[in-house]
Amino acid sequence: MKLCMIGTGYVGLVSGVCFADLGNDVICVDKDTKKIDQLIKGKVPIYEPGLTELVTKNYKNKRLNFSTNLKKSVKDSDIIFICVGTPTKKHGSSADLSQIYNVAKEISSSINKFKIIITKSTVPLTTGDEIEKILSKKNNKKKFSVVSNPEFLREGEAIRDFIYPDRVVVGSNNKKSNRILKSLYSPLISKGASYLQTSRRAAELIKYASNAFLATKITFINEIANLCEKTGVNVEDISIGMGLDKRIGSRFLRAGPAYGGSCFPKDTKAITSTADKFKSNLSVVKSVIKSNKNRSNLLLNRVYEILGKRIKNKKITFLGVTFKANTDDMRDSSSLLMIPALSKKGAIIKYFDPTGSKKEFSNIKNVYYSKTIKYSLEDSDLVIIHTEWNDFKSINFKNLLKNKKVIIYDMRNIYTPTKIKNQGFKYYSIGR
Numbered sequence: 437m438k439l440c441m442i443g444t445g446y447v448g449l450v451s452g453v454c455f456a457d458l459g460n461d462v463i464c465v466d467k468d469t470k471k472i473d474q475l476i477k478g479k480v481p482i483y484e485p486g487l488t489e490l491v492t493k494n495y496k497n498k499r500l501n502f503s504t505n506l507k508k509s510v511k512d513s514d515i516i517f518i519c520v521g522t523p524t525k526k527h528g529s530s531a532d533l534s535q536i537y538n539v540a541k542e543i544s545s546s547i548n549k550f551k552i553i554i555t556k557s558t559v560p561l562t563t564g565d566e567i568e569k570i571l572s573k574k575n576n577k578k579k580f581s582v583v584s585n586p587e588f589l590r591e592g593e594a595i596r597d598f599i600y601p602d603r604v605v606v607g608s609n610n611k612k613s614n615r616i617l618k619s620l621y622s623p624l625i626s627k628g629a630s631y632l633q634t635s636r637r638a639a640e641l642i643k644y645a646s647n648a649f650l651a652t653k654i655t656f657i658n659e660i661a662n663l664c665e666k667t668g669v670n671v672e673d674i675s676i677g678m679g680l681d682k683r684i685g686s687r688f689l690r691a692g693p694a695y696g697g698s699c700f701p702k703d704t705k706a707i708t709s710t711a712d713k714f715k716s717n718l719s720v721v722k723s724v725i726k727s728n729k730n731r732s733n734l735l736l737n738r739v740y741e742i743l744g745k746r747i748k749n750k751k752i753t754f755l756g757v758t759f760k761a762n763t764d765d766m767r768d769s770s771s772l773l774m775i776p777a778l779s780k781k782g783a784i785i786k787y788f789d790p791t792g793s794k795k796e797f798s799n800i801k802n803v804y805y806s807k808t809i810k811y812s813l814e815d816s817d818l819v820i821i822h823t824e825w826n827d828f829k830s831i832n833f834k835n836l837l838k839n840k841k842v843i844i845y846d847m848r849n850i851y852t853p854t855k856i857k858n859q860g861f862k863y864y865s866i867g868r
């Protein structure tokens with residue numbers, strides 16, 4: 437099948453490459469000429485394990501191509517996936533849909549034969565209805581079908597999540613589209629993915645409700661971790677004990693820093709805003725947003741306590757600064773609040789991240805990037821393990837830490853407390 441992906445961010449690029457790998461002809465379109473030039477040269481602008489190799493392979497075998505020409509790419513394709521960003525509006529908490537609607541307008545003048553137009557980006561309830569209205573202005577309704585087919589991939593696991601999804605959700609009432617899309621996804625269905633066909637509005641809401649629920653699950657266990665810290669209970673026992681109940685499930689019950697990234701913070705805000713618009717109050721999700729916002733301050737206060745409230749000139753190491761492991765994404769990472777706050781109080785901060793230095797910290801006083809874990813740990817008073825990269829999972833602290841009075845604050849519960857304490861270090865973690 438001939439597919440066109442509009443937008444080459446996480447969703448567009450990963451889905452496009454994976455669809456090409458499944459044997460389709462895919463053209464990935466972006467208005468950013470520099471990005472497209474780089475992609476043609478095999479340079480992938482995001483860090484995602486396995487992605488560069490798949491881009492190179494499929495570009496070489498000519499199943500994957502890149503272009504800045506949206507109109508021509510749409511004309512040449514049968515299925516168009518809209519994969520542009522839906523960030524939070526500058527003022528307010530609803531999603532900014534200007535990129536989606538601009539793309540819809542451009543597509544509108546390129547419908548030369550029957551096209552399936554799909555929103556793969558996370559778009560609020562009723563966005564598909566609006567796109568349909570835009571397209572209907574210039575085109576007969578028989579010439580196109582607007583479908584919602586949300587993507588559920590995680591950064592860092594994106595390729596695996598695409599190839600082995602738990603489910604594929606397709607929201608459409610159009611018989612022809614349904615038949616074509618089921619056939620497009622048949623390689624994934626035959627590997628075990630559940631295929632759910634719903635109304636378009638339901639598909640839009642499934643995506644937001646899923647992200648809001650996962651954010652709730654994390655926030656719930658984070659609050660339970662706070663209670664565990666006050667009562668001498670190990671939160672890991674609670675996660676295991678709860679997770680064994682099949683109705684609850686064990687995943688997304690890892691306590692840690694505030695959840696971040698490009699999805700949960702944005703999508704929880706957007707779903708409450710949509711619900712408000714329809715005069716329906718999502719009070720649970722609203723408290724999740726509030727609790728998660730407080731969490732970075734709560735952990736920061738814990739850092740102050742650990743250091744006996746004397747922060748000035750303290751040397752603090754951050755291992756990992758992105759919002760989680762296996763990504764270079766800094767969006768809504770809790771380090772963006774913690775590092776500047778500690779610098780303001782006079783701390784001297786060195787950080788190491790497997791994905792390199794971050795522009796976000798380049799103008800912050802006394803914040804330095806270290807090229808190796810070893811350098812980052814030199815002379816440190818406090819080591820904060822902020823993300824769960826494998827690189828941090830078997831550090832020989834005894835050999836690397838010269839200052840034996842150093843304190844380790846493991847915000848991802850990577851290490852066993854007794855193991856680190858037996859090496860003579862003071863060790864703190866989350867909820868235990």
Ligand code: UGA
Pocket residue numbers: 558587588589590591592647650654687688689690691692693694695696697698699700759760
């Ligand atoms: C999330 C969803 O997991 C995907 O299904 C969805 O497709 C994606 O958003 C999206 O809407 O595009 P992602 O933001 O890449 O994916 O990252 P997650 O792995 O879900 O992690 C989100 C945040 O929750 C991170 O800060 C992570 O550290 C935190 N988290 C996750 C926990 O604190 N504990 C957990 O048990 C799991």
